[in-house]
Amino acid sequence: MASTELVLTDRILMGPGPCNPYPEAVQALGRPMLGHLDPEFIALLDETNERLRTVFGTSNALTFPVSGTGSAGMEAAIVNFVGPGDTVVVAVNGVFGGRMVDVVSRTGAEAIAVEHEWGQPVDIDRMVAAHPAPAMFAMVHAETSTGVESDVAAMGARKGDALLLADCVTSLGGVDLQVDGWGIDIAYSGTQKCLGVAPGLAPLTVSDRAIERIKPTPQSWYLDLNMIAAYVTGSGARAYHHTAPISMIMSLHAGLGAVLAEGLDAVRARHQAVGDAVKQGMVDLGFELFAAEGHRLAPLSSIVIPEGHLGSMTEAEVRSRLLGDYGIEIGGGLGPVAGKVWRIGSMGHTARQRNVTTLLGALADILG
Ligand SMILES: Cc1ncc(COP(=O)(O)O)c(C=O)c1O
Structure with missing residues (x-):
């Protein structure tokens, strides 16, 4: 036959x-299923979020894995914070800066693209000169399309009243990153890169300052942080929003465990x-x-x-x-x-x- x-x-x-995932992360994918409101799973989610805080270098309460790949993290990091009437200055020094411009434009916000030669890092002087008072500066920490690392801390020091959004998809877990120390308000990543886990989740962290600016009804229902926060954070009962990708979160928990055990x-x-x-x-x-x-x-x-x-x-x-x-x-x-x-x-x-x-x-x- x-x-x-x-x-x-x-x-x-x-x-x-994707990279090859850590064996611990692969093994965790086969664990018996738990319900997404099971207290044991909530404890695992809380511990995953705590581990993410450590790798992001933050104490942000709103730190969790978005359901979806890195691009879902990008959308969540944009659609919740900007819309019509807002201006966003976006550094474009490769494909992923270009993708951010597209996502920003689809919200109805104005995207000012600061174009760079490919292979070069983000020029912070040109970012600051692009607009006197944007709602947000957005840049890619580690441009996967060019292999360039940019100085996010330098942007943080000059963001003024704007929010600073950093794409950390190819930096989280692999290179130095200090969300709090560098003045980053919103950062997202993906599990399939330096975290050593399969693709499927987008770790996200949001500062308290940024939480105050979340739109009451963001363009996306699925990625609405007002509702998601009621499930992923807090103590006691959690409100259902969408079914968490349980196995992937178990795997991320194990992958982060491997990273933190190595140091x-x-x-x-x-x-x-x-x-x-x-x-x-x-x-x-x-x-x-x-x-x-x-x-x-x-x-x-x-x-x-x-x-x-x-x-x-x-x-x-x-x-x-x-x-x-x-x-x-x-x-x-x-x-x-x-x-x-x-x-x-x-x-x-x-x-x-x-x-x-x-x-x-x-x-x-x-x-x-
Ligand atoms: C810097 C950067 N941002 C965003 C993304 C999008 O992530 P995903 O393909 O997981 O949706 C990638 C993917 O390679 C990336 O490298």
Whole structure:
């Protein structure tokens, strides 16, 4: 009898995300189900939120995983705070800043896009000069499309009365991030990057100052923080809003447990060391680095493919051979750098020297 089961292969996930999740996070996905109002599950959710506060570097009461991927976090972080009549200054130095402009515009707010050359960090002087009194400044801490890290603390120091929104999808858990210390009002992330968990949740944190500015009826019902806060925070009875993704929250709880058991500083140092090894190894193989020097993101290395360096192969053929022959996934370029740049992730459980050694060996074989 023909099998109807798909055969799936183990991969080393060195693209821009998802990464290989920590074994603890994978194991937790198989735990017996609990109800979303079960006191045991509420205790696990509370502890997950507390662990998120630690990795975000915040004491914000409203800190929890939004149901949905990083983009759901982005929407929640925007639609609850701005709408018609508001102005938002958005830094665009890659794909994800561009996505924020789109989300802001759909709320009816005015988005002022401060465009940057790809590969460069956010220019805070230009952000401040863009508008005298915006409702919000928005920027990406770690641009996954270019491998650039920007100085969010510098923006926080100059935000004035505006709210500061930081996309921390590729930074949370992998590089230094101090939500409270840097003056960030709203930050969101995704579970599939440096937190080392499967995709599906978007950790979000909101300052008390930002809570005071939440719109009474935001454009989105599903992401309405007024209602969600009654379930994810507080003591005693919790009000049903939507069914929590129980298994994913159990998995995030376990992944964060693994990170905190290793130690947040140690995990960040591991991301730095492994990211450095990727960059050095690729340079040794004759490739160049795309992101501006001094602003290179540890967990995501953006690599320029020099003209003719791959012989008769296209860059897509090399990636396809890495995947098919060696089980290694790396990412291609997005937007204007498609076909010219590779994105190599070393995040979460993937951020191990053994994976770098395997990738570099495989590439050396392919390139002959
Ligand atoms: C910086 C950044 N922001 C937002 C997103 C969107 O997250 P998701 O694809 O999980 O919806 C990503 C995804 O790669 C990202 O890298």
